[in-house]
Amino acid sequence: MLHKSHISNLALYSTDWDKARLGRFTSSRINALLTEKELTPGAMTYIYQKVGEELTQYSTAVEDQIDDENTQWGLDNEPNAIKRFQQVKKVEYLATQKLISNTDTRFASTPDAIWIHGECLNQLEYNVSTLEVKCPRKYHTYIPLYECKTPAQLFRFNSRYYWQVLDQMDNCGSAIGYFACYHPLFPSGSNFNIIEFRKIDLWEDFRKLKDRKASAVKKFNEIKAEMLRIS
Numbered sequence: 001m002l003h004k005s006h007i008s009n010l011a012l013y014s015t016d017w018d019k020a021r022l023g024r025f026t027s028s029r030i031n032a033l034l035t036e037k038e039l040t041p042g043a044m045t046y047i048y049q050k051v052g053e054e055l056t057q058y059s060t061a062v063e064d065q066i067d068d069e070n071t072q073w074g075l076d077n078e079p080n081a082i083k084r085f086q087q088v089k090k091v092e093y094l095a096t097q098k099l100i101s102n103t104d105t106r107f108a109s110t111p112d113a114i115w116i117h118g119e120c121l122n123q124l125e126y127n128v129s130t131l132e133v134k135c136p137r138k139y140h141t142y143i144p145l146y147e148c149k150t151p152a153q154l155f156r157f158n159s160r161y162y163w164q165v166l167d168q169m170d171n172c173g174s175a176i177g178y179f180a181c182y183h184p185l186f187p188s189g190s191n192f193n194i195i196e197f198r199k200i201d202l203w204e205d206f207r208k209l210k211d212r213k214a215s216a217v218k219k220f221n222e223i224k225a226e227m228l229r230i231s
Contacts, residue, residue, distance in 0.1 A: 001125040001173045008099040023054030024108040027167035031160040033212040047216055051223045070137050077135035081182035082113050084192045091115055100171050106217050109171040129176040130168040145181040146193045154195055165197050166209055175199045
């Protein structure tokens with residue numbers, strides 16, 4: 001379940017959106033923590049980056065800069081991919097590009113869309129599913145994504161996308177998540193693909209995700225304390 005207070009209305013890629021993510025581990029990069037071994041050099045690099053953001057309130061992360069032709073292609077085509085998802089799933093409304101963040105945690109996530117199934121009895125939470133869409137411009141990237149029909153197949157092709165979906169589900173308290181890929185130049189029968197993620201079928205990986213996130217936060221706090229010389 002997703003608490004209503006965790007849903008922000010910050011404009012995507014705005015200054016306020018950037019600030020809200022400073023010092024927080026995000027779904028798009030959570031894969032850095034999910035390597036075979038714990039706290040690898042890559043994981044530590046990511047943790048150092050987040051500690052630095054927390055202490056300086058400034059981000060030097062190059063992955064968030066939108067100045068690449070392929071990235072812009074994806075951004076231009078994502079709205080159509082979301083519309084296709086609505087058509088296929090017969091969804092009237094999707095909440096798009098909402099930053100999800102619990103201020104009591106070190107995590108944040110911006111699913112491309114959130115499917116709100118209904119309000120919980122306590123009227124404070126929603127029952128939701130998440131959607132992550134990818135619109136690769138290059139054919140050698142799109143076609144293998146289109147061929148992936150299960151979460152396991154997506155993991156084998158691109159584990160970063162796999163963990164991104166799981167983390168979005170984790171941050172939103174979702175039992176169901178979706179990954180979709182879209183390419184406007186392909187024929188209508190082969191220009192869109194959806195993969196459904198069911199938490200009940202992926203329980204061990206969700207447990208691994210939570211363990212790694214807890215370990216990252218512990219290391220984050222240790223490094224922050226050291227930088228501030230707090231004993």
